[in-house]
Amino acid sequence: MAAASAVLCNAGRGVPFAALKCKIFVRDVAAAGKGLPFAFWSGSGFPGKLLSRRNDLARCALETEKTIRGVEGGDDWIAENDELVRSLPLFGGAGGLFAVLLNRSLSGIAPVADSSSAQSRSDVLALALAATVLLQGLVWKSIQPRPVVSVEMNGVNCFNMIKSLPAEVDWELEWVWESLRNTTRTKALVIFYGEACVLQAGIAAASVDGNAVPVNVSEFISGELYKGVQKSGRQNYLANLVLYPGRFELLKFLPSNTQAVLLQPLGDDGVMVLASDTIRGFTPADQAWIGTIAEKVDTSLQNWVAISSKVEGQIPL
Secondary structure (H helix, E strand, O other): OOOHHHHHHHHHHOHHHHHHHOOHHHHHHHHHOOOHHHHHHOOHHHHHHHHHOHHHHHHHHHHHHHHHHHHHHHHHHHHOOOOHHHHHHHHHHHHHHHHHHHHHOOOOOOOOOOOOHHHHHHHHHHHHHHHHHHHHHHHHOOOOOOOOOEOOOOOEEEEEEEOOHHHHHHHHHHHHHHHHHHHHEEEEEEEEEOEEEEEEEEEEEEEEOOOOOOOOOOHHHOOOHHHHHHHHHHEEOOHHHHHHHOOOOOOOOOOOOOEEEEEEEEEEHHHHEEEEEEOOOHHHHHHHHHHHHHHHHHHHHHHHHHHOOOOOOOOOO
């Protein structure tokens, strides 16, 4: 595996899954990425050997995810034996009741409760505890988690990128899309920067002629979603898009049955829009990782803007 993959793999291995939510972890990984030469990620000279292996980092992310989940093996066992775990309080409570009654019958004490008897008081407390555990088991059995259901998004596949990007930025955006597509529930990615739509990848809304719906950049960047993300400087996660009325007025380029959308700011000049085919499709770990990727993308696009002095136009569709 390429050297860049090894760097990220080693950074992720051995870290508990909950640590991905930690801002310190995200900051350290982002700082490590910013410290690498740009060519190391995609480009020229000796690191240019990575050019034909740009999917290594995506595979590395999958390996790291598996390693992290391996650390959390206990949680996986509980998920795989959900029915058994929910039934344990029932067995424990029923066993406790039976044991108390059996002990009462074999101890030779009169079955009538006597408040002056220490044994009777103990039996009453034990019955109360056993009944509480039994009722807890009934509650666990009655509450079932709603299964996560993914939908087949209505639209057409596309991959459109602005033509004026340098080769190294081109490769980096391709890596970003491949990584997000392979390791998260991302089904569509649109990157806005400056006054241009730099990238549209994945499933897009279909027009009447069967092609992808053009991205109206001016309409989107003048809307409340874009302005809200830029003002706050934080992610805006629409975990269940059905609950947001008028949600597609400014997201016309996404399929009509998109289930969740994550808007990630790119510094002060752009926004990355990610669409999922599943309600609550982006986990906290996904959001932290996307935030780290966004910092690297922002740095690369800033360099491009500085060289070209101005971003113009819209992606050709």
